[in-house]
Amino acid sequence: xxxxxxxxxxxxxxxxxxxxxxxxxxxxxxxxxxxxxxxxxxxxxxxxxxxxxxx
Numbered sequence: 001x002x003x004x005x006x007x008x009x010x011x012x013x014x015x016x017x018x019x020x021x022x023x024x025x026x027x028x029x030x031x032x033x034x035x036x037x038x039x040x041x042x043x044x045x046x047x048x049x050x051x052x053x054x055x
Contacts, residue, residue, distance in 0.1 A: 004044050014036045
C-alpha cells in the first residue's frame, strides 16, 4: 500500500508539472509530464485495486 501512495504522490507532482508547462508553453516538457502523469496514475490505481482485492 505504501507503493501506491508513493506512486500517487508522483502522479500529483506530474499533474502540477503539466499545469506549469501549459503556462510556460514548453511542448517537449509538457509531453514528458503528461506521459509520466498517465503512467504513474495508471500504476497507482492498479496497485490500489490489487491491494484492495487481496484483502
